[in-house]
Amino acid sequence: MLPTTILALDGALATSVAITIDVLAMANRICRRVGRPDAFDVRLVGSGAHLFRPFLAFPEAQHDCPSLFIVPAQGLSKAESYAARLAEPDAEAARTLIRAAATGGAQIASSCTGTLLLASAGLLDGRRATTAWWLAPIFGELFPAVALDTAELVLSDGAITTAGAAMAQMDLMVGLVARHAGAEIAEGCTRTMILDERRSQIPYMAIGLLAASNESIARAATWARARLGDGIGVNDIAVAIGQSPRTFSRRVLAATGLSPIRFLQQLRVEQAIELIETTPLPFEEIAFRVGYSDPSTLRDLIRRGAGLGPRELRARARSAEARTLPPPPGVALPA
Structure with missing residues (x-):
């Protein structure tokens, strides 16, 4: 033993x-x-x-x-x-x-x-x-x-x-x-x-919670979320909040434990999963909206992190929604 x-x-x-x-x-x-x-x-x-x-x-x-x-x-x-x-x-x-x-x-x-x-x-x-x-x-x-x-x-x-x-x-x-x-x-x-x-x-991370300890990184997350589809990069975020790339890199790592590239990647994955679960948009459109010209790259990131593909995530969200909807008129709930 x-x-x-x-x-x-x-x-x-x-x-x-x-x-x-x-x-x-x-x-x-x-x-x-x-x-x-x-x-x-x-x-x-x-x-x-x-x-x-x-x-x-x-x-x-x-x-x-x-x-x-x-x-x-x-x-x-x-x-x-x-x-x-x-x-x-x-x-x-x-x-x-x-x-x-x-x-x-x-x-x-x-x-x-x-x-x-x-x-x-x-x-x-x-x-x-x-x-x-x-x-x-x-x-x-x-x-x-x-x-x-x-x-x-x-x-x-x-x-x-x-x-x-x-x-x-x-x-x-x-x-x-x-x-x-x-x-x-x-x-x-x-x-x-x-x-x-x-x-x-x-899948369980929330950048907003991680960034809450640092006001400038919280601003960076808010600025980036609104522009993910514009093909922004890490340097663009740093300039937007008035920091050098090196300073931004140091502060984002301290605030979130992520490198700047992973920080931006996580923002994109979070928003993509939200769109998958709450909209009927085709996955290709979702990938474009969060800044990926190649949908397969985003699909791989989601599957690697969540263990599920976009189709499974959407099906799971619909199943959960169906369980919480009120019954149609005339349908009695079980006693």
Whole structure:
């Protein structure tokens, strides 16, 4: 069995920790079902661990040298500030455990606000990492040495794997099960727990929310949205808000965690998806309106981010609309 440690601080996000426990328990159960020994030997640590021990479906391990150290979402936003919460004694104790595990050769995995703990331990400096897309501005401010890419849902760099917003913990756990227990066991978890395949945070990003922390970047987003069909580029946006391209690049990265090109690309994808879901316009017309002369480029970006093509997105939107419409006259609702 793989010695596995789960960290839970006081205030840790219950759903994220519970997902971690449940997926590992399911993996062990499926292993036994197919005649294999349990894959994971699990221990809970941290100031909030006692709250989750009643949910363990197996005896808790007592190992001190894990091979896998998992840091789910830690609910750090409940504090006055992220920096203040990361400075508290239990967070410092957690960093000691994380560093010791890394020094001992453990693989480290984390999602959402848990990635702030990894970054504060210095483990992400110079590495590619992801986190919850809405954490990008504060993450970049606190840990500029990290190569952050919040478009990714799950991202591995060496022995460290990071994931996006809290529910991405499910995707992270299935990936860890596949890595350590095999594809068959991971597929069994996915099928039994009815998990959807998601590959990116792009469909869930909202540039307006990301840019809200910086007035000039918010103005840039507003200016660009009105002109996407005019073939504008990054330099045009910078000039429009009175900044040099270099200054604009620096500020958009700090405010959104995206490069200027990705920032503009995301604006185009957001507007395209809105038009797909709310209008009957042909996709070729939508591509033209958001600045793509080649519809296939936009189609690929949408499918890569959303996991669905334009036709599927439109069908899903129509299905959702049909479920919310009032019944025709004379049709009674079910009791």
